[in-house]
Amino acid sequence: MTAAPTGPSVAALMQRLAGGSPDLLDPGVNAVALVADTLVDTCGVVLDRPTRALVRTDVDATDDARAAAALTCWLALAPGLRAAWSAGPAGQGAGAAERVLAAVRALVTELAPSVPPRRWIEDPAGREEAARAFLRAAGLLPAGESAAIAQDRWSAISTAARRDAEREIAQEARRTQELARRLAEQRAKEAVAQYTYV
Amino acid sequence: MTDQPTPERVTAERAEPERDLPDVLGEYVPRSAVALTDAQRWPTQTVAGERALRAVREHPHAPEWVHECGDRLDAGDLAALADLAADYASRGDRGPRARAGFEPAAPPAQPDQPEWVGALVRRVHASVPRYRRIARLHGLDPAALGPLADVAPIGRAELAGGAAGGLADLVPVDVELDRLIEGSSSGSTGSALVIALHPRSVAGDLMLLRHLLRGVGVEWRPEPGRLALASVVAQDAAFTYASTMSAFGHAPMARVNLDPGGWRRPGDREAFLAATDPQVITTSPWPLLELADLDADLHPLAVVSGAAALTPAARARVRDRWGVPVLDLYGLRETGPLAVSTDGGPHVLVPRRIHVEILDPAGTPVADGVRGEIVVTVDDNPYLPLLRYRTGDVAALVHTPAGPALAGLEGREPVRLRRGDGAWSDCINATQLLQAHGLLGWRLHQLAGGDLTLAALGGDPAAARLSLERLLDQPVTVTPVATSAGLGAGKPRRYTSDLPGGA
Numbered sequence: 012m013t014a015a016p017t018g019p020s021v022a023a024l025m026q027r028l029a030g031g032s033p034d035l036l037d038p039g040v041n042a043v044a045l046v047a048d049t050l051v052d053t054c055g056v057v058l059d060r061p062t063r064a065l066v067r068t069d070v071d072a073t074d075d076a077r078a079a080a081a082l083t084c085w086l087a088l089a090p091g092l093r094a095a096w097s098a099g100p101a102g103q104g105a106g107a108a109e110r111v112l113a114a115v116r117a118l119v120t121e122l123a124p125s126v127p128p129r130r131w132i133e134d135p136a137g138r139e140e141a142a143r144a145f146l147r148a149a150g151l152l153p154a155g156e157s158a159a160i161a162q163d164r165w166s167a168i169s170t171a172a173r174r175d176a177e178r179e180i181a182q183e184a185r186r187t188q189e190l191a192r193r194l195a196e197q198r199a200k201e202a203v204a205q206y207t208y209v
Numbered sequence: 210m211t212d213q214p215t216p217e218r219v220t221a222e223r224a225e226p227e228r229d230l231p232d233v234l235g236e237y238v239p240r241s242a243v244a245l246t247d248a249q250r251w252p253t254q255t256v257a258g259e260r261a262l263r264a265v266r267e268h269p270h271a272p273e274w275v276h277e278c279g280d281r282l283d284a285g286d287l288a289a290l291a292d293l294a295a296d297y298a299s300r301g302d303r304g305p306r307a308r309a310g311f312e313p314a315a316p317p318a319q320p321d322q323p324e325w326v327g328a329l330v331r332r333v334h335a336s337v338p339r340y341r342r343i344a345r346l347h348g349l350d351p352a353a354l355g356p357l358a359d360v361a362p363i364g365r366a367e368l369a370g371g372a373a374g375g376l377a378d379l380v381p382v383d384v385e386l387d388r389l390i391e392g393s394s395s396g397s398t399g400s401a402l403v404i405a406l407h408p409r410s411v412a413g414d415l416m417l418l419r420h421l422l423r424g425v426g427v428e429w430r431p432e433p434g435r436l437a438l439a440s441v442v443a444q445d446a447a448f449t450y451a452s453t454m455s456a457f458g459h460a461p462m463a464r465v466n467l468d469p470g471g472w473r474r475p476g477d478r479e480a481f482l483a484a485t486d487p488q489v490i491t492t493s494p495w496p497l498l499e500l501a502d503l504d505a506d507l508h509p510l511a512v513v514s515g516a517a518a519l520t521p522a523a524r525a526r527v528r529d530r531w532g533v534p535v536l537d538l539y540g541l542r543e544t545g546p547l548a549v550s551t552d553g554g555p556h557v558l559v560p561r562r563i564h565v566e567i568l569d570p571a572g573t574p575v576a577d578g579v580r581g582e583i584v585v586t587v588d589d590n591p592y593l594p595l596l597r598y599r600t601g602d603v604a605a606l607v608h609t610p611a612g613p614a615l616a617g618l619e620g621r622e623p624v625r626l627r628r629g630d631g632a633w634s635d636c637i638n639a640t641q642l643l644q645a646h647g648l649l650g651w652r653l654h655q656l657a658g659g660d661l662t663l664a665a666l667g668g669d670p671a672a673a674r675l676s677l678e679r680l681l682d683q684p685v686t687v688t689p690v691a692t693s694a695g696l697g698a699g700k701p702r703r704y705t706s707d708l709p710g711g712a
Contacts, residue, residue, distance in 0.1 A: 162347070176345050183338040187377040193386045194403070197244030202278045203390050203406065204452040204462065206414045206438060208493045208515035209540030209547075 015158065018151030019091035024142035027089045028082065031132050035081040038074035042081055043067050046115055049084040053096040054107035066112070069119050079123035082131055083115045086145050110149040117148030125170045140168045243277050250279025251455055253287060258459025265436065265451040265461045270481035272471045276448040281390065281408035282455040290412055290456040297420035300560065322586075326564050327355035329588045333596055336381035339367070340596070357564070357597060362572055362584050364599035368402050368543065380405055384591050394542035404543050405592035412456045413589065417546060417559060418489065418513065419457075425534040425551050427510045429489060431460035439487030443467040443496035443693075463487075467499050479505040494519050495693030498649060498666075501530040513538055515546075518620060518640075518703065521553050522647045522668055539618060541600055544587050548615050555607055555614035562588040565613070566597070567606045580605045580617060580637070603637075624704035625711050626655055629682030636704045638680060646673040650703075652696045653677075657707040661685045664696055 034040070046066050047058040058066065070080035087096075096107040122144045130137030143165050146153050153161050166172055193199055251258065266274060282290070334340040334351035340360075344351055368375040380386075392406040422429045431437050437460035447466040453459045463485070465471075465478075472478045482505040490509050492500065493516035500507075511534045512527055519537040527535045539556045540546035547563055548556035558565055566574055567581040575581040583600040587593075604615035617637050625633040636653075643651050647668030654662045663685055665673060674687040690696060 166345075179341055179345065182382055183341070183377075186338070186380070186382045189386060190377045190380055190389075190405075193389045194391050194405075198249070199389050199391045201244040201250075201390075202276075202392070202448070203408050203411050204278055204280050204450070204454070204464070205411065205440065206418060206454075206462075207491055207513065207538055207540070207546055208440075209538060209542060209545065 015150050015152045017154050018146050018149065019089060020154040021139060021142045021146070021156075021164075023091050023154075024086055024089060024145060025135070025138040027086060028131055028138045028141060031082060031085050033132075035085055036078045036129060036132070037081075038077060040077050040081050042070040042077040045081055045084050046070060046112075049087050050108055050111060053087055053093060053111055056106075056108040062112070066115065069116055072119075073123075075123045075128055076119045078128035079119045079131075080115055082128055082141065083118045083145060086142070087111050087114065087149075110151070113150070114145050114148040118144055121171055125174065136168065140170060143168060245277075245279075247279070250277070250281065251453060251459075252281070252283045253455050253459075254453065255459050258453045258455070258461075261459070261461040262451060262453045265463055265485065268481060268484065270477040270484060271451075271473075272449055272465055272477065272481065273473060274449055274451060275446075275471070276450045278448075278450050279452050280412055280455050281388070282412055286409045286412065287456055289409055290416055293413060293416045294419065294456075297416055297423075297560070300420070322357050322564055325562060325588060326357055326586055329586065329594060330354050330357060330360060330596060333381070333594050336383045337379055337594065338382065339363075339378040341382075357566075357586060358574075360596050362568065362597040362599050363595075364601065365402060368404065376403055376405060379595075380592050381594065386592075389592060392542060402543065405590070407591050410545065410590040412454075413561070414546060415454060415457055417561065418491075421513075421536055421538075421549055421551075421559065422489070422511050422534070425511065425536070427534060429510055431458040432488060436461050436463055436485040436487040438462040438489045438491060439482070439485070440464040441467060441490055441492040441496045441500055443499050445470070447471070461485075467496055467503070479503060482507060489513065491515070493517055494523050494650060495696070497527060498523055498693060501526055507531065509533055511536065515540070518618065519550075519553075520649055521644050523649045524553050526649065539602075539615065543593060544585050544595060544598060544600070545589055547583075547585060547600075548618075555609055555616040556604070556618050557609060557611045557614040565606065565615070567604065568599075575605075578605050578607055578616075580635070583615060583618075620703060624655075624706045626653075626661070626681055626704070626706070627659055627683070627708055627711060628680075629659070633710070634681060639677060639704070642676045642680060643668075643673050646670075646676065648673060650693055650696050653704050655683075655706040655708055655711055659683045659708070663687045664690050666690050666693060666696060 043063060043066055047063065050056045050058055070076050086092075096111070118141065122141060126137050126140055131141035132138070143153070143161070146161075147165060152158060156164070247254065247259075265271065331351050331354050334344050334349065334354050343349070366375070368379060388407055390406045390408065392404045394402045394404055419429050429437075437454060437457060439462065442464070444466065445468060447464075447468070449464050449466050449471060451461065451463045453461050465482070467478065469475075469478065482503070486508055488510050489512075490497075490500065491513040494514055495517075497512065497514050509531055512531065513536045515538040519535070524535050524537070534551060537550040537553075537556065538546050539548045539550075544563070545561065546559050547565065548558050550556045564586040566584045566586075567579070568584045569575050569581050580603055583602045583604055584597050585595065585600060586597055587595045602618065602620055604618040607614055607616045619637055619640065624636045626636060626639060628634055639653060643653075643665075648665050648670070649667035651666065652664040656662070661677065661681065661683055663670070663674060663677065665687055670687045670689045674685045677685045
């Protein structure tokens with residue numbers, strides 16, 4: 012398992028989000044074109060037709076999806092990342108284009124439904140979650156953080172992770188009760204014939 | 210097969226004489242745990258199967274059946290088991306060899322993990338509460354996992370506590386519980402574990418047995434008029450029942466107790482066994498020795514012993530008595546069968562979805578040929594997938610022509626014996642000596658002062674005592690015992706110690 016390359020710090024990305032133009036939240040934004048331009052700008056990759064269709068499915072689904080895609084592109088174009096996409100660690104391993112597209116997909120389909128993009132700009136917790144979600148999805152470690160610390164802080168801030176955990180824990184509690192009930196039933200009590208002694 | 214399933218009918222209650230059992234054995238009161246109808250016990254029962262079952266249940270020399278249970282297999286199970294049987298048959302008679310991860314004649318014995326293990330690691334971390342919790346805690350993505358070495362081993366302690374404790378923590382959340390059957394694993398120490406069984410997995414043992422018997426040249430097919438299988442115990446109180454094996458042509462089987470108290474009249478035991486002449490006998494060493502001494506004309510195709518080590522002398526006794534293959538099957542109730550010895554040599558891993566590692570006390574894999582704890586990963590029972598389950602048993606993994614095998618297998622919680630000079634001696638050394646003196650079974654206990662007591666069944670106890678004294682430089686008191694009962698009840702431990710650090 013090779014360590015993830017290091018990207019900008021969370022603070023730097025939060026600062027960039029805080030300075031993002033409200034125009035990025037405009038529902039009329041052409042998110043697909045924005046993603047295509049970002050790929051060209053960051054790593055010189057032209058979006059092919061099939062990939063463009065896939066991107067469209069994600070980013071054109073709702074107003075929030077378009078806004079999330081625009082804000083993700085805004086992060087991808089951060090000064091601390093631009094050089095890294097083409098020549099630095101972020102461009103190695105999984106290619107830079109794949110990293111950018113993975114970030115777009117994650118923030119649009121996973122984060123935006125639980126944390127509206129407006130909060131990525133206006134709310135400090137929303138800013139941090141979006142910044143960390145971006146770095147995770149792009150396979151980058153926040154500058155100044157080890158993998159373990161980045162994971163800890165992600166778990167602490169992540170709305171989706173918290174919801175998933177709560178859902179899992181509730182399911183497990185129900186399951187424990189169901190298992191106890193099933194084992195208490197007579198049909199479970201009557202053994203099956205055994206063939207071996209082990 | 211022209212037989213049709215029989216219509217559902219409730220089992221007729223038959224008057225049973227009361228047995229005078231202690232309160233603690235109340236569960237053995239006849240039919241106290243009976244809950245189902247015959248149609249629920251054998252959902253695919255045939256007319257011929259029911260006829261065979263009735264013949265065994267109502268045999269004039271039958272024991273007092275204390276229980277009733279079937280195999281619970283439905284049509285889907287039978288189809289899956291037929292596939293499993295075909296898979297085994299396609300292996301021919303190459304003997305035991307693991308289905309995955311082992312190539313014939315390809316040392317080292319401790320192989321890289323087979324492909325299915327990585328998939329199991331991912332599935333378990335996504336569906337089993339204990340591992341989901343670990344994934345949540347450490348932010349692991351189950352889909353990105355795979356290497357078994359990253360998984361911490363677990364043992365009986367993690368399974369303890371019943372449904373509300375360890376078991377619920379290990380049963381996947383995405384498996385329907387409607388086929389769940391409670392099982393238990395007593396082990397040789399500690400209290401019994403509650404485990405969750407699936408009828409299909411239990412019946413898989415039968416397919417495995419057929420395959421293993423084929424490997425020693427025995428073609429096992431149901432034979433009218435005979436029990437296809439007798440499961441034999443010898444204890445004061447035990448569940449006994451007659452059943453049919455849906456995945457084996459609905460052939461009859463029975464679980465019988467050699468204890469005289471379980472039979473209606475003197476002579477019934479011998480007469481019943483001779484009349485039903487079981488094709489395959491599955492048992493454990495002490496009942497097996499009792500059975501070998503019984504005056505009953507039996508013609509088994511093979512004998513399968515489990516639960517405790519079968520000594521070379523006991524194996525020889527059985528071979529002399531019936532002249533048929535003797536399989537010593539090793540496994541745990543929670544893991545199912547793991548390895549088999551057909552010749553008294555190392556126990557060859559059986560071809561199930563098992564992956565065996567030998568680990569040192571720190572959990573690090575040891576080199577081939579080095580003794581350590583047997584740790585097993587099993588993907589067979591949908592209710593209890595196990596990742597790196599510590600068996601508590603000790604062996605070395607070696608390569609044999611039949612495949613990877615466990616050499617020098619010793620039961621759970623191996624005991625160290627202290628020599629007169631204060632050094633420790635692995636109990637495997639004593640095992641080799643006691644076997645060399647022909648003992649059928651034994652119980653060797655070291656007292657706090659270092660003295661030893663040896664209860665010895667068969668062989669040459671006096672010579673065994675001298676050898677032990679030379680090995681350990683400690684006084685040994687030997688007590689020859691006439692029957693296995695003298696070695697203790699239940700599944701006796703061969704070694705015990707009062708010394709700190711001994712056990």
